[in-house]
Structures are given as C-alpha cells and as structure tokens.
Amino acid sequence: MALDKTDVAKIAHLARLAVDDDALDHYASELSSILDLVAQMNAADTSGVEPMAHPLHMAQRLRPDRVTESNQREHFQQIAPATEGGLYLVPKVIE
Amino acid sequence: MQWETVIGLEIHTQLATESKIFSGAATAFGAEPNTQACAVDLGLPGVLPVLNQGAVQRAVRFGRAIGAEIAPRSVFARKNYFYPDLPKGYQISQFELPVVGRGQVEIVLDDGRVKVIGVTRAHLEEDAGKSLHEDFPGSGGGMTGIDLNRAGTPLLEIVSEPDMRSPEEAVAYARKIHQLVRWIGISDGNMQEGSFRVDANISLRPKGQQAFGTRAEIKNINSFRFLQKALEFEIERQTDILEDGGTVVQETRLYDASKDETRSMRSKEEANDYRYFPDPDLLPLELDDAFIDDATHDLPELPDAMRHRFAAQYGLSDYDASLLTASLAMAHYFEAVVDRCGDAKLAANWINGALAAALNKDDRDIAGSQVSAAQLAGLIARIQDDTISGKIAKQVFDAMWAEGADADTVIEARGLKQITDSGAIEAMIDGIIAANPGQLAQYRAGKEKLFGFFVGQVMKQSQGKANPQQVNAILKAKLAGE
Numbered sequence: 001m002a003l004d005k006t007d008v009a010k011i012a013h014l015a016r017l018a019v020d021d022d023a024l025d026h027y028a029s030e031l032s033s034i035l036d037l038v039a040q041m042n043a044a045d046t047s048g049v050e051p052m053a054h055p056l057h058m059a060q061r062l063r064p065d066r067v068t069e070s071n072q073r074e075h076f077q078q079i080a081p082a083t084e085g086g087l088y089l090v091p092k093v094i095e
Numbered sequence: 096m097q098w099e100t101v102i103g104l105e106i107h108t109q110l111a112t113e114s115k116i117f118s119g120a121a122t123a124f125g126a127e128p129n130t131q132a133c134a135v136d137l138g139l140p141g142v143l144p145v146l147n148q149g150a151v152q153r154a155v156r157f158g159r160a161i162g163a164e165i166a167p168r169s170v171f172a173r174k175n176y177f178y179p180d181l182p183k184g185y186q187i188s189q190f191e192l193p194v195v196g197r198g199q200v201e202i203v204l205d206d207g208r209v210k211v212i213g214v215t216r217a218h219l220e221e222d223a224g225k226s227l228h229e230d231f232p233g234s235g236g237g238m239t240g241i242d243l244n245r246a247g248t249p250l251l252e253i254v255s256e257p258d259m260r261s262p263e264e265a266v267a268y269a270r271k272i273h274q275l276v277r278w279i280g281i282s283d284g285n286m287q288e289g290s291f292r293v294d295a296n297i298s299l300r301p302k303g304q305q306a307f308g309t310r311a312e313i314k315n316i317n318s319f320r321f322l323q324k325a326l327e328f329e330i331e332r333q334t335d336i337l338e339d340g341g342t343v344v345q346e347t348r349l350y351d352a353s354k355d356e357t358r359s360m361r362s363k364e365e366a367n368d369y370r371y372f373p374d375p376d377l378l379p380l381e382l383d384d385a386f387i388d389d390a391t392h393d394l395p396e397l398p399d400a401m402r403h404r405f406a407a408q409y410g411l412s413d414y415d416a417s418l419l420t421a422s423l424a425m426a427h428y429f430e431a432v433v434d435r436c437g438d439a440k441l442a443a444n445w446i447n448g449a450l451a452a453a454l455n456k457d458d459r460d461i462a463g464s465q466v467s468a469a470q471l472a473g474l475i476a477r478i479q480d481d482t483i484s485g486k487i488a489k490q491v492f493d494a495m496w497a498e499g500a501d502a503d504t505v506i507e508a509r510g511l512k513q514i515t516d517s518g519a520i521e522a523m524i525d526g527i528i529a530a531n532p533g534q535l536a537q538y539r540a541g542k543e544k545l546f547g548f549f550v551g552q553v554m555k556q557s558q559g560k561a562n563p564q565q566v567n568a569i570l571k572a573k574l575a576g577e
Contacts, residue, residue: 014368016177053170053192053373059381065112065149068119069133076137077129084231086128087240090179093226 001035003028097302098337100330101310102265102295103257106272107250108282109222109290110153116221116249117144117187124288132224132243138183143376146171150249151380152390153281154194154219157251159391160279161214163198171219171377174369179241180224188252190371193218194380195251200275201399202267203417212268213256222248245289251281257296257307262326266319269293271398273319278398278423286317293322298343299333308333309343313350313357325350328357401426409439418447425461428468435472438479445471449489453496465496474502482506483513487559514561517569520553523561524573527552538574549574 005024008031012019019027073086082089115122118135135142158165172190195217202210227240253272259265273291276282284291298310311329316322328350333343348357396404398420405416405426419429425446432442450471454464466474474491477483483491483506494505506512514520527549528535538545553566 014175014370053379054375054377056378058378060146060378062148062151063119063145065114065147066119067114067121069114069121069131071130072133073127073129076132076134076139082234082238084233084238084240086130087227087231087242088129088179089231089234089238090241091239092237093179093228093239 001039002032003035096338098299098330098334099302099304100260100262100297100299100326101257101307102259102262102297102326104255104259104265104269105294105296106253106255106269107222107292107294108253108272108276108284110150110249110251111280111282112147112149112153112249114147114149115247116147116150116219118247120247122248124285124290126244128240128242129244132246136182136224136243136247144187144374146377146380147249150219151194151382151386153249154217154251155382155387155390156279156281156394157217157253157276158195158198159387159394160275160397161195161198161200161217163214163217164196165382165387166192166194166196167382168192169194169218169380169382171374171380172371173374174220174371176369178223178226179239180226180243180246182224182243182246186221186223187374187377188220188371189218192379194382200268200271201402202264202271203402203413204263204267205414207412207414209413210258210264212258212264212271215254215256217251217253220250220252222246222250251276262323262330265295265326266323269319269322274398274421279394289317292317295322295326295329297326297329297333299330299337308337309345311343311345311357312347314347314360316350321350321352324352324355325357328355332357395423398423398426405429405439409433409443411439411443415443415447418451419443422461428461428464431468432472432475435469436475436479438475441475441478442471445475445492449492453492465499466492470495470501477502477506481513481515481562483511484559484563487511487513490559511560514557515565517565520557520561520565520569521573523553523556524549524566524570527556528573535574539576546570546574 005028008019008024008027011031077083077088080088110116112122114120115136118133120133120136121131123131135144155165169189170192171187173185174188174190175185177184193216197216198214199211200214202212204210222245224241224243224246227242229240230236231238231240255268259268273284276291277284282290286292293316295313295316296310297313298308300306300308311333313325313329316325329348336343347360349360350357402413402416402420405411405419406413411419420426429442429446432446433439436442450464450466453466454461457465474488474495477491478485478488491502491505491511494500494509495502498505531549531552534545534548538549549570550566553561553570
C-alpha cells in the first residue's frame with residue numbers, strides 16, 4: 001500500500017506534528033515501506049488465531065475502590081507554565 | 096412525503112465510585128480545582144493505570160439488569176484525540192470488546208403502550224477534565240482554564256439500538272436508563288452535576304424504507320426536556336432539508352437551550368479519526384462467574400419485573416404500575432402503604448394523584464415527601480372506616496402535607512369527622528326540606544333534577560361532612576314523603 005503526500009500531511013496533522021512540505025515525499029515513501037511490511041504480515045493465514053490485545057498472557061489485576069491519593073496540587077503545578085486560581089491555563093480553545 | 100424518525104441514544108453515566116477508574120484520586124463533586132487530580136489523571140510520564148474493581152462491579156450490575164451477556168474477556172483501547180482537558184492525548188475506553196454486550200429494556204409510553212428498546216452494548220471508559228472558557232485576567236487574557244478533577248472519573252457509556260421512532264420514545268428510554276442506574280445503585284444520575292449525559296443520533300427516512308437516512312448527532316444534552324426539544328427541532332430541520340430535495344450532512348450538532356435550536360459544532364477537523372488501538376498499559380479484563388455473582392447477588396427486584404408484578408398482583412394498569420416503579424424509593428413507599436391499608440388501588444390512586452401532584456408542586460422526590468407511607472395509610476384507613484369521605488380526605492391530605500401531621504390529628508383539629516349518625520342527618524334534612532317548600536313541591540311534581548339541589552344544601556350545611564351514601568338514601572325517602 002502506497003501513501004501519498006496528502007495522506008502524510010493528514011496523519012501529521014492528526015498527530016500534531018509539524019512536517020515540512022519538502023519532507024512529505026520522503027516520509028510518504030518510508031511510511032509506505034512500513035505498510036508494505038504490514039501487508040506482508042497481513043497475508044499470513046490467521047484464521048483461528050485470537051487477536052492479541054496484549055503480549056502478556058495474563059489478566060488485568062483490579063484494585064479496591066479506595067481513595068489513596070491526597071491533594072498535591074501545589075507540587076504538580078510547579079512545572080505548569082501558567083496557572084490561576086488552581087486551574088492550569090492553556091492557550092484559548094475555540095469551541 | 097411521510098417521514099419516519101429514527102433515534103438512537105448514547106448515554107454517559109458516571110459510576111458512583113469513591114476513587115477514579117484508573118487511579119486512587121477521589122471523585123467527589125465540587126472540590127477545589129485540580130485538588131483531586133493525581134499524577135495518573137494528569138498523564139505524567141511513567142505512571143500506569145490500575146483498574147478500579149468498584150467500576151467493573153457497577154458495569155456488571157448494569158449488564159445483569161438489562162439481561163445482557165457480561166463479556167468473560169474485554170479489552171481497553173486508546174481513543175486518540177487532542178484536547179487540553181485530556182492530558183494524555185487519548186481517552187482510555189473500550190472499543191471492539193466491551194464489558195457489557197447486547198441487552199434490552201422496556202419503556203412505557205404515556206398512552207400505556209409498552210415497547211422494547213435494544214441496548215447494543217455498554218463499555219467502561221474514563222471521563223475527561225473540564226475546560227473553563229472565561230477571562231483569566233492574571234494571564235493577560237486569551238487563555239482557557241483546565242480543571243482535571245473530573246479526568247479519570249469512571250463512566251459507563253450505554254449505546255442503544257436505533258429503535259426509537261419519536262422524541263417521546265427517546266425521552267422514555269433515557270428516563271428508563273436513568274431510573275435503572277439509580278435503582279441498582281451504580282450512579283447518582285445527577286444531571287445538573289453532569290453525572291448523566293445524553294448524545295442523540297437522529298435521522299429521517301421515507302416511511303416504509305428499510306435503509307436508514309443520514310444522521311446528525313446531538314451532543315451533551317443534560318435534561319430530559321432539552322432532549323425532547325432538541326429532537327423536535329432536529330426533526331423539523333431535517334424534514335425541511337429533505338422536502339427541499341437536499342441532503343442531511345452527517346455532523347455533530349449542539350443544542351442551544353437559550354435559542355431552542357441545534358447548531359453545527361465547528362467541526363473539530365478529522366475529529367472522528369480516533370485511531371483506536373488496544374492500550375498496552377492495561378491487560379485484558381477477565382471476569383469469572385464468582386466475580387459476576389459477587390457483583391450482582393444483592394441486586395434488588397428490577398423495575399420491569401416489579402412493574403409486571405404490581406400489575407398482576409394488585410390489578411393495576413401498566414401505566415399506574417410504571418409510575419409506582421419510577422424509583423426504588425417510590426416502589427417501597429407504595430408497598431409500605433399497601434401493607435398497612437390493604438387496598439392497592441386506593442393506595443395507587445392516592446400516590447399517583449394527590450401525592451404526585453404535591454411532590455411535583457414542591458419539586459421534591461418521594462424521599463422528601465411531607466407525608467410518610469404510614470401517614471398516607473392512616474389517611475386511607477379513615478376513608479375505609481367511613482370516618483371521612485373521599486372528598487374531605489383530599490382536604491385532610493393537603494393539611495397533612497402542609498403541616499406534616501397525621502390524618503387523625505388533622506381530622507380531630509378541624510372537626511372533619513364524617514357525620515354518620517343517621518338521626519343527625521335526618522334532622523338536618525328535615526330542616527332543609529322545611530325551609531324550601533317551593534323546591535319540594537317542584538320535585539314532587541316530577542322535577543327530579545332538584546335532588547341535586549337538596550344534596551348540595553345538606554353538604555353545605557354539614558360542611559361536606561355528612562356521609563354521602565346516607566344523605567342520598569335518607570333524602571330520597573324523605574322527598575318521596577316516606
């Protein structure tokens with residue numbers, strides 16, 4: 001399967017990656033060869049094989065429903081670029 | 096062209112756990128911003144989610160309550176999108192293998208019709224934080240505030256089949272799910288606090304056509320009234336488009352209550368490309384029979400079963416029975432009244448009539464009733480033993496509601512006891528007949544309608560307290576000259 005420049009631009013946008021226009025062709029070709037590898041794996045007969053959700057053959061352990069965390073807001077907010085009234089501030093989101 | 100409406104709902108209900116779905120932070124509503132957001136909720140590097148058993152148990156209870164298959168194995172997936180109130184850049188949800196499979200609920204419509212609505216699935220996921228779009232002067236403006244207290248709160252997303260054909264059915268279904276999650280104690284269902292949020296998918300198709308039309312999705316509706324209004328608006332909007340030969344665009348719309356209209360959300364570009372994949376931080380969730388039994392062994396009798404039982408056992412209509420099973424507290428109230436007074440129909444009439452009206456007027460639910468089940472049974476007992484008539488009983492009820500007093504206290508204090516002494520009633524009637532010779536003559540001449548006039552006079556003089564059956568019998572005899 002071959003990706004073209006438009007596909008790469010779209011994927012980059014979804015991943016919020018800034019990719020230069022002149023690099024798009026390069027990425028298109030590299031990503032396409034990854035997809036070729038996937039296509040090769042896809043060609044294997046997997047009928048009767050249960051899809052793998054996790055490489056470990058174990059089940060999820062559950063934790064009891066108890067509050068174990070205390071308020072560490074001041075601590076966490078030391079690394080935030082901007083806070084006010086206990087809120088994290090981020091550039092305005094347009095609804 | 097006749098159009099048929101097709102509606103399916105996705106309901107997000109917050110599960111009433113103490114701690115979050117993947118962290119040990121508290122979930123209490125209304126805390127100071129970000130005081131209940133720990134390193135896991137903030138998506139800091141190096142943290143791992145650990146699944147909350149309480150959230151899983153609640154999901155299992157719901158599955159059992161709708162007769163669904165509980166998946167012996169389900170998988171958590173990452174739903175990827177970028178938004179500041181989702182710090183990890185993905186929401187942990189379930190995609191291909193949800194914990195609750197296909198089930199169903201019954202809805203009862205206002206005309207008494209019962210309809211089965213399919214539930215496609217229900218899956219566990221985490222809630223996002225909250226964005227506050229107000230001015231933050233300290234920042235120089237142009238900023239959005241983020242509170243991550245809600246991030247990681249457990250949600251059960253309940254997805255219906257496209258089985259509803261009108262806004263009324265959609266509202267009845269949403270109310271049903273709301274009733275059920277509170278009934279089985281998995282969510283407080285508080286809509287003001289956002290514990291119960293509805294997304295509606297709605298499309299139109301020519302009547303008789305099998306294939307669905309193009310749908311619009313209306314997001315984040317937080318009241319049943321708005322759900323009704325948003326759907327009504329959307330039916331009109333889509334009808335206009337289709338009648339004009341246009342096509343409905345598949346999009347997400349928001350309901351604006353202040354304008355009573357839906358409008359297109361400035362489509363978050365490519366927002367629907369969520370690139371789900373299994374979350375490598377979480378192992379598959381495997382549930383055995385022991386876990387399921389433990390989570391469900393104390394489920395109360397379910398609302399549909401109880402409604403059927405009320406109808407059969409007490410001879411009530413489906414509609415009456417559905418009102419009485421609106422909540423577990425209401426059903427318990429009804430049964431407590433019946434246990435004491437032994438007359439289910441009378442109990443149902445009083446609860447669905449005077450009591451419901453009083454609750455509605457004061458905007459209370461049954462837990463906040465001014466008249467307890469024992470008190471209402473006490474009132475009904477006074478009707479049954481002829482101490483008061485049904486009409487006076489309404490007056491007594493109003494006083495009980497206002498004062499929180501027992502029926503006997505009200506009857507005593509206001510002298511409302513029914514007059515059943517036939518001698519007293521006879522004396523009263525003799526006096527009235529004597530005072531109205533003209534009417535008596537006309538009555539005896541064949542104007543029988545005047546019977547009502549005499550009854551009215553007796554009731555007036557007795558202030559409504561004379562026993563109506565006795566009044567009728569004695570009056571009839573006296574007027575006939577017997």
